[in-house]
Amino acid sequence: MILGAGQAGGEAAFRLRANGFSGAITLLGEEPFLPYQRPPLSKAHLLGDMAVEALFLRESSAFEAADIMVHTGARAEAIDRAAREIRLSTGERLGYDRLILAAGSSARRPGFARGELQGLHVLRSIADVARLRPEMRAGARLAVIGAGYIGLEVAAIARKLGLAVTVFEAADRPLARVAHPMTARFFRDLHETHGVRFEFSAAIAGIEGNTRVTGLRRADGSVFACDLALLGIGGIPESGLAEAAGLACDNGIVVDDSMRSTDPAIFAIGDCCRRPIPLYDRRMERLESVHNALESARIAAFVIAHEADPETPHKAPMLEAPWFWSDQYDVKLQIVGLSAGHDQIVLRGEGPCFTLFYLMSGRVLAADCINMPGDFPGARKLVQERLRVAPEILRDTSLPMKEILRLAAAPVAQSQ
Numbered sequence: 001m002i003l004g005a006g007q008a009g010g011e012a013a014f015r016l017r018a019n020g021f022s023g024a025i026t027l028l029g030e031e032p033f034l035p036y037q038r039p040p041l042s043k044a045h046l047l048g049d050m051a052v053e054a055l056f057l058r059e060s061s062a063f064e065a066a067d068i069m070v071h072t073g074a075r076a077e078a079i080d081r082a083a084r085e086i087r088l089s090t091g092e093r094l095g096y097d098r099l100i101l102a103a104g105s106s107a108r109r110p111g112f113a114r115g116e117l118q119g120l121h122v123l124r125s126i127a128d129v130a131r132l133r134p135e136m137r138a139g140a141r142l143a144v145i146g147a148g149y150i151g152l153e154v155a156a157i158a159r160k161l162g163l164a165v166t167v168f169e170a171a172d173r174p175l176a177r178v179a180h181p182m183t184a185r186f187f188r189d190l191h192e193t194h195g196v197r198f199e200f201s202a203a204i205a206g207i208e209g210n211t212r213v214t215g216l217r218r219a220d221g222s223v224f225a226c227d228l229a230l231l232g233i234g235g236i237p238e239s240g241l242a243e244a245a246g247l248a249c250d251n252g253i254v255v256d257d258s259m260r261s262t263d264p265a266i267f268a269i270g271d272c273c274r275r276p277i278p279l280y281d282r283r284m285e286r287l288e289s290v291h292n293a294l295e296s297a298r299i300a301a302f303v304i305a306h307e308a309d310p311e312t313p314h315k316a317p318m319l320e321a322p323w324f325w326s327d328q329y330d331v332k333l334q335i336v337g338l339s340a341g342h343d344q345i346v347l348r349g350e351g352p353c354f355t356l357f358y359l360m361s362g363r364v365l366a367a368d369c370i371n372m373p374g375d376f377p378g379a380r381k382l383v384q385e386r387l388r389v390a391p392e393i394l395r396d397t398s399l400p401m402k403e404i405l406r407l408a409a410a411p412v413a414q415s416q
Contacts, residue, residue, distance in 0.1 A: 001094065003076055003086060003241075004102030005029025007037055007290065008270030010057045011297035012100050013068045019305030019314050025067070026094065028074040028086070033126060034060060039290060041129050042153040043327050047160065048133065052126055079245040081263055098265055098304050101242060101253060102297070105235035105271035105288060110145075112206045119213035119228040123150055124235070135228045138162030143216050143226040145204060147174035149326045151232030152187060156328040159194045166224065167191070168202040168216065180345060180356055183333075183368050190331060199224075235288055237272045250274060252286040259300040267304070269296035278319050279386070280338055291323045321366075321383040334376045337366030337383040346394045348375070355379065362388040375401055382408060 002009045005027050013027050036055040044050035063070050075089040085093045107122035121132045140163050144151045147169035155165045173184040203219035215223040237252040248254040248262040252274035259267045270293040276282035298317035306314045324335040342358035342365050349355055353371040357364055363386055367379035378401025382389060387408040
């Protein structure tokens with residue numbers, strides 16, 4: 001059984017079948033939709049360029065053909081580990097031999113935004129977009145709380161639609177937790193060029209309005225008037241059921257290399273899990289990304305299929321360096337790897353097209369590619385194979401990435 005019908009849950013279901021798993025597969029989703037991709041929600045779908053149907057990972061006929069039972073609108077209330085059952089909000093109890101938790105994450109809400117006010121939005125689902133898009137009218141004043149990827153992507157769409165946009169960020173720059181100051185400066189300049197206002201080191205104390213948002217109240221008591229507001233301050237893992245069932249949780253459901261929780265019969269994948277990252281000395285991370293959804297789903301499916309039929313050879317999935325992307329206006333940001341621990345930054349390119357390489361002891365840990373799609377495949381290989389490259393080689397834009405890969409040193413042995 002798979003609890004959670006997002007990208008991770010959908011991938012796990014089909015990967016089980018691809019690995020030869022012949023048992024029953026039940027996919028439970030709380031939303032009234034088949035599994036769908038979420039990145040376009042803050043991009044093409046919010047803009048109106050992508051229909052709901054185009055978000056779906058597969059059509060219903062594909063689930064039927066694969067003999068995957070999908071229950072939409074199914075809300076789980078408890079996991080009974082002793083009986084190996086899930087209790088639904090309807091009172092129905094469904095049994096499992098193996099359970100995959102793929103519940104994802106939910107939008108973080110600060111204490112001042114607990115109430116239900118019209119015009120106060122988050123962006124995590126199709127339903128969220130359906131509520132937000134009708135209010136994205138030219139001339140409306142949008143306040144975005146949080147200058148992370150979601151906040152900046154929504155700001156870009158809002159400016160395209162003619163809204164007045166102000167972004168409030170507690171840090172001193174956008175993307176403060178995930179990007180180098182040089183990358184942050186680029187995106188600040190980009191948004192300001194398109195008319196977005198920023199307030200950094202901003203402390204928001206409350207939301208003004210009785211039934212509808214009318215403004216944000218700053219910590220100094222002043223009020224910023226707005227017509228709608230978006231909370232974009234990150235997500236929290238949906239680990240409540242796991243915690244209540246006694247599974248180990250720490251900013252997500254804690255799993256091992258096989259995506260197995262502290263209960264051998266229960267796995268966790270996607271946004272809701274915190275797992276070892278093999279290419280980074282098995283550092284424990286909770287990653288909200290398409291890469292993590294797909295990779296963790298493939299690992300769990302492989303392990304479960306192999307345990308169900310150990311006599312049949314199963315090919316283990318290749319482990320990739322984490323990758324992410326963001327589209328803002330006509331700019332594409334592509335990121336590979338995790339930069340924490342770097343001791344050197346190497347800049348390749350200039351102006352609106354550049355790549356930042358993060359190095360540690362000469363080894364490429366991560367890279368930010370901004371409008372450099374030709375660099376990205378090579379950057380992925382440099383990170384994936386843990387290669388050492390001289391900074392002067394990386395900086396030389398006359399060298400194509402293919403040549404840089406040829407000049408790179410042999411892979412560094414992974415730490416055990």
